[in-house]
Amino acid sequence: MLLPLNPDELLSTTRAVRKRLDLTRPVERNVLEDCLRLAQQAPTASYSQNWHFVVVTDAERRAGLAELWRRGGAAYLERRREAAREAGGQMARIVDAVLYLAEHLHEVPVHVIPCVEGRTEGAETPLQASRWASILPAAWSFCLAARSRGLGTVITSFHLLHEREAAELLGIPYDEVMQAALIPCAYTLGTEFRPGRRAPLDSMVHWDAW
Numbered sequence: 001m002l003l004p005l006n007p008d009e010l011l012s013t014t015r016a017v018r019k020r021l022d023l024t025r026p027v028e029r030n031v032l033e034d035c036l037r038l039a040q041q042a043p044t045a046s047y048s049q050n051w052h053f054v055v056v057t058d059a060e061r062r063a064g065l066a067e068l069w070r071r072g073g074a075a076y077l078e079r080r081r082e083a084a085r086e087a088g089g090q091m092a093r094i095v096d097a098v099l100y101l102a103e104h105l106h107e108v109p110v111h112v113i114p115c116v117e118g119r120t121e122g123a124e125t126p127l128q129a130s131r132w133a134s135i136l137p138a139a140w141s142f143c144l145a146a147r148s149r150g151l152g153t154v155i156t157s158f159h160l161l162h163e164r165e166a167a168e169l170l171g172i173p174y175d176e177v178m179q180a181a182l183i184p185c186a187y188t189l190g191t192e193f194r195p196g197r198r199a200p201l202d203s204m205v206h207w208d209a210w
């Protein structure tokens with residue numbers, strides 16, 4: 001069932017959901033397939049849609065991924081925890097939510113890993129840009145489609161510090177395929193989400209020239 005959200009509401013309330021994921025409710029395969037079919041409509045620089053989505057529901061594999069994610073995030077969390085305690089406010093809330101997700105990631109019923117064919121290590125910037133931009137719009141479309149079905153997601157990158165181990169765990173051919181993110185996915189606890197706080201437009205928009 002779709003939530004009654006108009007396009008602007010969908011775009012402004014698809015948040016990074018960490019603490020409000022329902023860890024007890026399974027997500028139906030057909031709902032995930034609907035989201036993935038919509039993700040397939042995203043643009044790509046390749047004629048052949050060079051992307052893949054690894055959808056992980058197996059508990060043991062999710063536990064393995066969660067362990068890699070925690071290891072990858074440890075340095076970030078160490079650095080940010082102190083700063084957040086001092087700064088308070090939004091940063092402290094995000095760090096608190098990241099810590100919560102670190103503790104519970106293995107319990108999130110679905111982990112989605114968007115992947116793209118062709119590694120770009122050492123490649124020139126235009127190739128890097130077009131390769132990443134060939135998968136991340138699809139990943140975001142997945143998140144939007146999930147939100148409109150009552151699911152929460154958050155695009156994360158911590159596990160990429162251990163991408164090779166994740167590839168081994170999931171049988172992804174590392175030499176040919178790059179993982180772009182790990183997206184935990186579950187029904188949300190409540191469906192109301194507010195737009196995030198953002199800087200005023202004029203602090204980041206440049207008309208005609210920088």
Ligand SMILES: Cc1cc2nc3c(=O)[nH]c(=O)nc-3n(C[C@H](O)[C@H](O)[C@H](O)COP(=O)(O)O)c2cc1C
Nearest residue numbers: 014015016094098101154155156157158159196197
């Ligand atoms: C490329 C990318 C990588 C991210 N990596 C992580 C991550 O590793 N862990 C995490 O908890 N959140 C990660 N995030 C989520 C951001 O922290 C999130 O966008 C931020 O908390 C703001 O949330 P909001 O858009 O709901 O305001 C990532 C987001 C993006 C776009």
